[in-house]
Every structure is written in C-alpha cells, then in structure tokens.
Amino acid sequence: MLNELGHYALVLALALALVQSTVPLAGARMRDARIMRIADPVAGMVFLLVGLSFAALMVAYVRSDFSLLNVFQNSHSAKPMIFKISGVWGNHEGSMLLWVLILALFSALVAAFGGALPRSLKATVLSVQAWVLVAFLVFILATSNPFVRLSPAPLEGQDLNPILQDIGLAIHPPLLYVGYVGFSIAFSFAVAALIEGRIDAAWARWVRPWTLLAWLFLTLGIAMGSYWAYYELGWGGWWFWDPVENASFMPWLAGTALLHSAIVMEKRDALKIWTILLAILTFSLSLLGTFLVRSGVLTSVHAFATDPTRGVFILGILIVFIGGSFALYAWRAQMLRPGGLFAPISREGALVLNNLFLTAACATVLVGTLYPLVLEALTGEKISVGAPFFNLTFGPLMIPLLMAVPFGPMLAWKRGDLFAVAQRLWVALVAALVTVAVVAWLAGNTHLLAALGIGLAVWLMAGALTEPLVRAKVGREAFGTSVRRLVGLPRSAFGTMLGHFALGMTLFGIVASSAFESERIVVMTPGETIEIAGSRLTFEGMVAEIGPNYRQEVGVFRSVRGGRAAEMRPAKRIYTARQMPTTEAAIRTHGLSQLYLSLGDAKEGGAIVVRAYDKPFVLLIWLGAVVMALGGLVSLSDRRLRVGAPRPAAKRASGARTA
Amino acid sequence: MSRILRSLAVLALALTLAAPVMAVQPDEVLDDPALEARARELSAELRCMVCQNESIDASNAPLARDIRILLRERLEAGDTNAEVLDYLVARYGEFVLLKPRFNASTLLLWLTAPLVLILGGIAAWVGVRRRRTATDAAPLSAAEEAELERVLSDDTRG
Structure with a gap:
C-alpha cells in the first residue's frame, strides 16, 4: 500500500513539475505577478511529494519488503540497519530518486528564500529548474521505477554489493x-x-x-x-x-x-x-x-x-x-x-x-x-x-596555478602592482625556500621534486596566512590596532584564506605520502615481526569470526610505535548472500600519518601474505578538503549578511569605516 | 548438524582460497632492488586488460600477475624500460599502455591542455586589451560614476 502511495506521489510530482515548468515562465512573460507567484507553493509541493516517495522507498528497505524488485535485488533481512537505510541509494533506481529529491529540495529552497529576487527572475529560475525535474522524473518513471512489484514475493533478498556495505x-x-x-x-x-x-x-x-x-x-x-x-x-x-x-x-x-x-x-x-x-x-x-x-x-x-x-x-x-x-x-x-574594465595585472x-x-x-x-x-x-x-x-x-x-594563488587576493582591483605584492610575500617565499632546502637536505638528492612540491605547499599555506595579516597591517601599526583590524575583516577574507591554506595542506599530503611512502610485501608466519618506518609489527595469528551477514578471517597484529602498542585487525570477508570476498584494511593513525595493513593469500603453516604501508602526512589530503569546505562555509556566513537585501546598505556604510 | 557446519567451513575455506590474490605477491619481487623499482614503475603504466581501468600493479587478476612476471623476466634479461613496453605493445596492442603514445590518433588528446591554454590566453588578452581601448575614448556617465563610487567603497571591505 505504502509502495503504491510512493509511486503515486512520484506521478503527482511529475504533474506538478510540469505546471512549475511552464506556468511561472508564462507569467513572467506576461508580467502577471499572480501567475508568477504560483511557482513558490508548487515548488514546495513537488519537494514534499518526491520526499514522500523517497520515504516510502526507505520504509520498504527498513521493513525488508521483498515484494519490491528493487529491495529484493539490493537488500537482505540480516543486513545491519544503517546499510538498509543507505542501501536505498546504493542502487540505480534509488540513487536517481535521491538525485531528484535533492533537485526538488534546491528549487523549494529558492522558492522559500528567494524573496528578495526580482519576481520575474525568480519565476523564470523556478521554471528552468522544473525542466530538469520533469526530465528526470520521466526518466525514473519510464525506465528506473523503484516501485516495481514482484509476485510472489521472495522470502529473502539478494543483499547489497559488499563493497557498498x-x-x-x-x-x-x-x-x-x-x-x-x-x-x-x-x-x-x-x-x-x-x-x-x-x-x-x-x-x-x-x-x-x-x-x-x-x-x-x-x-x-x-x-x-x-x-x-x-x-x-x-x-x-x-x-x-x-x-x-x-x-x-x-x-x-x-x-x-x-x-x-x-x-x-x-x-x-x-x-x-x-x-x-x-x-x-x-x-x-x-x-x-x-x-x-x-x-x-x-x-x-x-x-x-x-x-x-x-x-x-x-x-x-x-x-x-x-x-x-x-x-x-x-x-x-x-x-x-x-562591464568593468581592468588592467592585465590586477x-x-x-x-x-x-x-x-x-x-x-x-x-x-x-x-x-x-x-x-x-x-x-x-x-x-x-x-x-x-x-x-x-x-x-x-x-x-x-603548478603555475598554485604558484600564482598567493598573489591573487593581494593584488588590487583594476590595476595591481605585482612588485609590491611580491615584497609583501617575502616571508612566505623565504619559508618555502627554507622548506625546500631542509627537505632536500633530509631526504637526499633523489627526492628533489618532492622537496619542491612540499616547498610549494608551504608557499601556499604561508601565502594564504599573509593576506589577512597584511590587510590588518600587523607589524606596521600598534598591536591592538592590528588585532582590531584583523577581527574587523569580512568573513569572506577568512574564507579565502582557509580555502587557499587548505589547498596547501592537500598538496603537502599528496606529495609527502607518495614520495616518502614505505611499503613491505612479505609472507609472515605467526610470531614473526617486521619493521616498517619506525613501527614494529608482530603477527599473532588468524582468528575466524562471524558477522551479521558475513564471515571473516581476521589477522591479529600487534604494532608498536614509540613505545605505544596497539592491536591491528585486517580481515578478509566473505559476504554470505553473494558469496563475494572483500578485504578490510586495518589502519593505525600516528599524528597525521598512517600505518596501513591489508591481508593477501594464506600460505601453508598458518602463514599469510601481508602488505604493510606507512604513509606520512596522508591525512592532510582529506583534512585539506575539509578545511577547504570550512572556508566555503565561513565565506557563506558572510554572504548571508549581504545577499539579496537592501538592508546591508546601511551596514556597508558602517563597515567601510571600520575596514 | 555438525556435519553441515563442517561442510560450510570447508566451503568457506575453499572460497577464501579461491578469492582473488592481492596485487604484487612476495614471490614476484626481484632480488635486485633497483630492478624491482623499475618493474614497479613500469607496472603502474600498464593496464590490466581484463580489469576496469586498473594498472597491473594494483590488480588482483591472474592475467595481471602473468604480465608482472613477464615484465620482470624481460628486465632480468637486460631489456630497457622502452624495450619492455615495446615488447608488451607488440604482444597486447596499444591498449595495454595507460599513458598512450603520442601519435596521429592521440594528437588531440595530448594537445588539449596546451591548445586550451594558448587559445584561452589569447582570447583573454584580446578581451582585456580591446575593452581598455574602448574606455579610454568614452567618459563615464553620471550613473557609471555612482556605480564606480559604490564599487570602490565596496573594495575597501574586500
């Protein structure tokens, strides 16, 4: 019953999306505000209906309703609840439904928060958005319907691809x-x-x-x-x-x-x-x-x-x-x-x-x-x-793009002075050159490219930090004044700083983890110990375990680093329903680096092939991305104060004085 | 019951053993570290032809293992890197190279980046130049003056 409701909601959403795709646009052409206004509630309803449809599919997954072909093909009653839920979008039909749900969400957001937009622009935007919605709703209903029934309903599902669990x-x-x-x-x-x-x-x-x-x-x-x-x-x-x-x-x-x-x-x-x-x-x-x-x-x-x-x-x-x-x-x-004119250096x-x-x-x-x-x-x-x-x-x-990044935010609009900017960046440049020298000295001549790469990363990070400091005139005016200036800088300046700094972090992680990675591929017997990049790794033996919907052979290892011991448990799994094997790596994080362990073939006498890697600074790759996104968020919080409202005019006047 | 469990255990074991092997195996590794480093470098550039966009260095497939062993044999026989690649291309075709050679059919592939940079650079340069000369002639209107004032006051805030 709920499945049919979900299916029906999807059809209704299509009908309303057709309205949204045409009526507001026509209203905008006819300059009729009443017709244009239709867009807002319709966009909201389309979102609610697609949401209802998505919720119905999720309930079918949670209840393991194998009378739905989609649930039968991609779920299993013994699957842990979190994977039953995430399994909704772990297949083609469900993931397309999620795609459309988010599309409808965005158009509902424009409808809800676009109050300050010129009315005809808003109506046209919502119509265009609905064209995409219509296309994908038709696609789902015609070729990828997740609500197709199966009769008789099977007792058990075929489970989700283990890699996706x-x-x-x-x-x-x-x-x-x-x-x-x-x-x-x-x-x-x-x-x-x-x-x-x-x-x-x-x-x-x-x-x-x-x-x-x-x-x-x-x-x-x-x-x-x-x-x-x-x-x-x-x-x-x-x-x-x-x-x-x-x-x-x-x-x-x-x-x-x-x-x-x-x-x-x-x-x-x-x-x-x-x-x-x-x-x-x-x-x-x-x-x-x-x-x-x-x-x-x-x-x-x-x-x-x-x-x-x-x-x-x-x-x-x-x-x-x-x-x-x-x-x-x-x-x-x-x-x-x-519009606007500018010199090439700006x-x-x-x-x-x-x-x-x-x-x-x-x-x-x-x-x-x-x-x-x-x-x-x-x-x-x-x-x-x-x-x-x-x-x-x-x-x-x-490489040239990243080298230019620190200059960008420091150049003036319209006509900039490259030489003056270079002078302000001298600290960052010195930091980068010292880094290159130190890394080259520590790692030897064979890693010259890596040294240059890490130098570039430091250049990016130091350059990003320089910009707000220079704007706040740190070191050139009284400390208190500088701090006040720094605090008074708009959030978007910090967003830029974080984004560019994070680029340096990611680059640092990429270069360091690939250039200075250690790798050992060995056969280990129980009791044997190997050394890798300052860690001692002892193989203690294999253990068999049974999980909710898989069996696994776990290799138990003891890793000692800097006097601290930890257990590492890489495993090889067989997922029961699909009889599909996967390998589960064990990872030990030390600082920003990671020791990475995975199992290969079993050999005679309880021995096993072990692949061990030490990846220095590898976490910076993803931490960089997180900080980048954080920069976006900080910038966004600044936008919200200014976006689409006449109000900020007053704020801008007072802002100009403090800046 | 215990018999069922035992046969299940045997089945599980059989499946574990039948599971794909992990990329480079310890028994493949060459004794000479310099030669092994060259082998690894080469295998990252060679495609496992039965896999989906995987190099033989990363692949678990038996074919990948065969090629890894083959290329190590060639290296031990004294081939240069280029000779090993030629040998494998002669055997398996250009498809085996993850970095295609520069030739008539890959011309556009290799030249995309420089072409976009050069053409885009010229377009940007011409655009900036043309617009500058256009303004030198026309004085600002009152509305533009006001706009300029607004933009400039905006500037100081960033």
Missing part, C-alpha cells in the same frame, strides 16, 4: 549529489538571465552563495569518496583517475572556476558573459557525470546500471539540456552588456588566470575521460587513458 555509502553519495545537483541553481539562473536578457552584479551576488554551497558539498563528497576508496580497496590508493572519479572532478574544477569568476562579476560587474557560460558548463558537466555513471558507458564499481535504454534516455536529456542551453547562449549572450587579471588554468585542467580531464570511447567509436582503435596520462598532463597545469 560501508558507512561510506551512507555519506558519500548524498554529499556528492548535493554538490552535483546544487550546480543546477547556477544553471537555472544562467538560463533565466539569458531568457530575460539582463544580468547585473546582483545576479552574481545571488548565484555565488548557491554555487558556494554546492561546491563545498561536492568538495566533501569527493574527499569522502576518496577516503572510502583508500580504506576499502585494500592497497592504499586514494585517487585512481577512474572515469567515475573524473565525472565528479570535472564539475568540481568548473565549479571552482565559477566561484572565482562570480567574484569578479559581483565586485566589478565584469566577465559576465564568461560567468554565464561557466555556470552552464558546470551543470552540463554534472549532467555528463550522471550520464557517464548511470548509463553503463563506462564500466566501474559505480555503474550499477547497464541497461542501454536508460543510457539512451539520459543521453537524450543530456543533448536537450546541454545543446539547448548552448544554443540559447549563442543566441542571447551578445545582448548582455560587458585582481581581475589573477582571477582570469585562475579560470584559464582551471578550464584547461577541466578540458584535459574531459578529453582524457572520453577519448578512448570516441576513438573506438570512430576508428575501432582501442587505447587506454589512465593515471600516468593524467598525472603527466594535469600536474604541470596545476
């Missing part, structure tokens, strides 16, 4: 989807601006917080996925340049560029046409990512759907939306008046440089991901494009 599944896809789908707002605003033929700084002021919100969730989602792969796949890799990872990385790169170009647009009314294009591109890449992952064009752990009709359907959606928005762009973009110029390199990086990832597919389709020639290609092309693009 992890807390990672509970967190990673929702974060990622909020990021992916959140960019739909930027897209809807861009298309609405093109339809209205009008765009100004207020537009950017509106789009920026939404973009920032989507971006910070995408950042966390990607980092979470990376950490999940790191501990789940059993050999300590954290980024594989897998097509599916690239699918989430491309919108991130484009979104990061959008975030920066929107600053220029908001502050200086420049780069408008480019910002609109970037907003369209970013969401197009999100759609492309959804297509790549969901269509089964690429085979990978993520592609649980390999049904060609679905692929063709999403390809259709992709062509209509990307093709349509680009056509609209080509037709209407010249109507937008270019804050604007630095942000253009940022966009140039991020776009080039994004294009490289895009072409690298699709090239084998296209080449094979056109010529039949099969090639592979993998990690070594991306490391060789993506890396060099990042």
